[in-house]
Amino acid sequence: MPSTARDLTLEHFRWIGGHADVWAIFRDAKALAAVVAALVEPFREKKITAVCGIESRGFLLGGAAAVELGVGFVPVRKGEGLFPGDKVVRQSSADYRRLRHTLRLQRSSLGPEDRVLLVDDWIETGSQAAAVRNMVEECGSTWVGCSVIVDQLTGAAKDAFGTVRGLLSAQELPPCES
Secondary structure, eight states, X not given: OOOSHHHHHHHHOEEETTEEEOTHHHHOHHHHHHHHHHHHGGGTTSOOOEEEEETTHHHHHHHHHHXXXXXXXXXXXXXXXXXXXXXXXXXXXXXXTSOOOEXXXXXXXXXXXXXXXXXXXXXXXXXXXHXXXXXXXXXXXXXXXXXXXXEOOOHHHHHHHOOEEEEEEGGGSOOOOO
């Protein structure tokens, strides 16, 4: 049986209708624990004080990563759902589907003393992560980096974005069978 986070991710990864599906990782406690531990490992010594996660898989992974690090979780909501209080709002540039997302973060959840890690399932264009980084910095916090299950950033996008750690690159995934 595979034991590394990388192996467990690949074991649970599926293409469904041409779309990547990592949801099975959440159903397997061993896989989820291994993935979360691997996501935070490169950042354990970085004095993280908060983990951000973007709705929806980022809520699950980010919350678990925050618990793993012993710090608080800061949700980043999409769209217009209930989210009380003063917010920092950004619209992302176009993502891989050419969609722009309105992202919201409660202003009171971060301050100048915070060192923030973003955790998510996938990064392809970096559009949403760049918007979150901008919001974190507007709150006066320090952006430490981003940790994802699948890192698909390449070339100039990867160089321009800064610290991104992925458990897998997109090239390591099984081919999509349409």
